[in-house]
């Protein structure tokens with residue numbers, strides 16, 4: 059697959075918009091959620107919703123950094139679309155009686171840290187860093203988690219919603235991989251060194267320190283749901299396969315970094331990686347709520363209501 | 367036909383006096399124009415029959431530019447003037463833009479004519495009604511009403527080369543003039559934007575330039591689309607009345623504080639008694655805006671300083687980090703019009719107001735659907751979406767020598783000589799023509815030098831007993847090369863998109879320099895730049 063035509067993609071995006079009101083959230087089928095599923099699903103949905111939200115914030119940062127106006131506009135749409143996914147998922151939770159009044163469900167602590175990091179530093183990060191991490195998160199978490207959901211939940215409204223969400227996601231990934239190739243194009247030694255320079259940036263290290271435990275934490279959650287973790291790994295390998303399909307893609311040093319990291323995540327027997335990261339997950343689990351700064355105000359934009 | 371068909375080849379040394387008198391005689395023509403030309407009209411068939419009036423100078427538009435031109439022409443003794451105005455009143459911009467909060471963002475002392483200063487401005491930045499009052503004051507003081515033909519919407523202009531006459535066709539009439547001043551306004555055509563679903567929306571729709579004063583906003587759910595110069599003036603007013611206001615923003619602009627205050631009585635008294643003091647004030651304001659140009663037009667250390675002021679203004683007024691991010695411009699200041707307001711940011715933070723930056727997907731029956739999947743429902747949508755500006759077209763068809771079409775010639779971006787004349791279109795003068803736009807100073811300052819240039823041209827026609835002044839093509843080309851070269855170094859051409867540029871990024875709108883430089887450019891009319899076509 060060669061690089062896509064971004065102008066055509068933008069037109070496509072504009073012509074395929076949907077709203078929460080396109081779905082009848084009161085249609086029959088909610089009763090298909092079993093009592094046994096319910097509590098785990100509730101936690102799962104809350105995480106999923108927050109992951110969409112993290113993706114949204116990352117796209118917002120990328121929109122500021124985009125190298126051209128088309129990409130800038132595409133990212134501003136993706137930002138809003140991730141918010142739409144979160145809103146739709148919240149509407150599903152509402153439908154399944156999983157919301158506490160109008161309360162937005164709490165994110166887990168690792169997500170919370172990632173949100174904090176994104177809000178503080180993402181706007182400062184060069185587009186090739188986020189442009190590689192985001193497709194990874196999308197393919198591994200967004201993509202894989204959605205699939206698990208559809209395998210386990212029979213409610214037709216859920217399927218209807220995720221059909222729309224997945225259509226959006228396929229465009230996010232299309233653009234994501236295409237941009238990774240763009241960034242890898244004409245990689246010279248100098249360019250590579252420049253692209254890797256942010257590695258020395260402590261702000262980025264902080265980001266890595268919240269990204270790594272997030273993946274492990276989500277793996278644990280998946281296992282807790284009774285789902286095979288191999289499915290997550292299979293999704294992560296897809297990143298390797300698609301991202302590395304062209305020479306340009308492989309020449310992108312950030313693709314190589316994220317890919318190598320994914321290999322560590324997938325290889326459970328690598329103690330050197332998993333012991334400290336899992337420790338970090340446990341450690342972060344002990345961070346008391348009150349030491350965290352207030353959630354940024356964009357978080358309060360979430361809503362399950364189709365009309366406002 | 368022989369009286370007006372001056373069959374003359376281009377000639378260098380105009381043959382003066384006798385014919386000059388003839389011009390002076392024809393000057394008085396309009397009153398009896400019909401009678402004097404009946405016979406000719408009968409011969410040359412229907413068109414001529416309908417000629418409603420002939421004159422020396424036809425002016426299109428009764429806004430500041432058209433009225434100002436008429437005043438200056440008369441001050442030079444050129445009395446035979448007709449103003450065609452499509453509306454039923456004078457005022458242009460300020461007759462049409464009556465939305466709540468409408469005001470100028472250039473100090474009133476500078477946003478007025480130097481030859482007709484008003485000592486009584488009640489505020490430093492006057493509101494729309496007061497500016498309109500000033501326009502009426504000009505119209506009445508200079509007895510312009512008799513010159514104006516209201517409800518005459520010019521649909522086309524064409525040049526009759528043999529007779530050396532411009533012909534303006536309105537709905538059902540024809541007006542003829544030796545010269546034409548096009549003063550139809552740079553921002554006078556507004557329409558609802560072409561957004562998907564705009565026809566589906568069932569609620570009330572209002573465009574900022576066509577305000578509906580009968581609509582009561584009390585407790586209504588209101589959307590404002592657009593955060594440009596008009597939007598930021600409307601929002602603080604609507605927030606005071608409406609139930610809630612949601613503001614839809616595409617790109618945030620630079621907003622600088624606007625130090626608006628009431629003019630103290632002593633100040634007005636001073637200006638009235640010592641007009642020189644007002645002159646001095648005007649000069650000081652002018653110089654202040656000129657110095658801003660250094661930062662706004664070009665990328666200079668001052669650019670950063672003004673940007674810092676803009677950012678400090680934002681930081682001071684907006685506490686929330688995310689809202690501040692949403693409001694932070696991501697283009698260099700000056701690339702688009704700098705906005706001036708001290709009450710816009712506070713209004714956005716009122717409990718009944720909300721800024722929405724999600725892209726708009728479409729309008730629906732009940733409101734606006736944005737890409738985050740939510741339908742925002744409204745009783746009324748206010749479109750503060752600006753004006754239809756054409757970079758390559760003319761507001762109506764204009765045909766010149768040999769039937770050439772200005773639209774065609776401008777298809778790749780408009781070009782003129784000194785913004786005012788176009789080769790092949792003799793005796794046609796434009797206000798706010800190509801590359802005449804002020805980015806940092808009062809439009810009226812620029813307008814005055816354009817008007818005076820046109821008056822000089824019309825005077826030259828008279829003095830030299832000329833049939834026509836046609837700018838030489840090579841002179842026009844050289845002028846434009848120089849302009850485009852200078853534009854390349856400005857902030858407008860620094861890579862940001864704005865309505866100043868065509869789709870291909872050609873800048874046919876702005877003048878790349880100080881107002882002082884523009885005034886200098888317009889200060890002399892060199893007849894060597896023109897082909898002079900003499901009348902016999």
Ligand SMILES: Cc1cc2nc3c(=O)[nH]c(=O)nc-3n(C[C@H](O)[C@H](O)[C@H](O)COP(=O)(O)OP(=O)(O)OC[C@H]3O[C@@H](n4cnc5c(N)ncnc54)[C@H](O)[C@@H]3O)c2cc1C
Nearest residue numbers: 427429430431452458459470471472520550551554808809
């Ligand atoms: C809301 C707003 C605020 C502004 N604030 C400022 C400011 O603070 N400072 C500044 O310098 N500039 C400002 N401007 C720019 C403003 O356009 C000029 O300052 C000035 O008013 C232009 O005057 P004009 O006579 O050229 O055009 P207009 O005032 O637009 O007058 C043109 C006239 O021509 C008539 N007309 C148009 N087409 C035809 C036709 N085909 N046939 C017959 N008649 C026709 C129109 O009806 C109108 O009466 C503002 C503009 C707007 C819209």
Ligand SMILES: [Fe+2]
Nearest residue numbers: 110140143200
């Ligand atoms: Fe998503």
Ligand SMILES: [Fe+2]
Nearest residue numbers: 113196227230
């Ligand atoms: Fe996505």
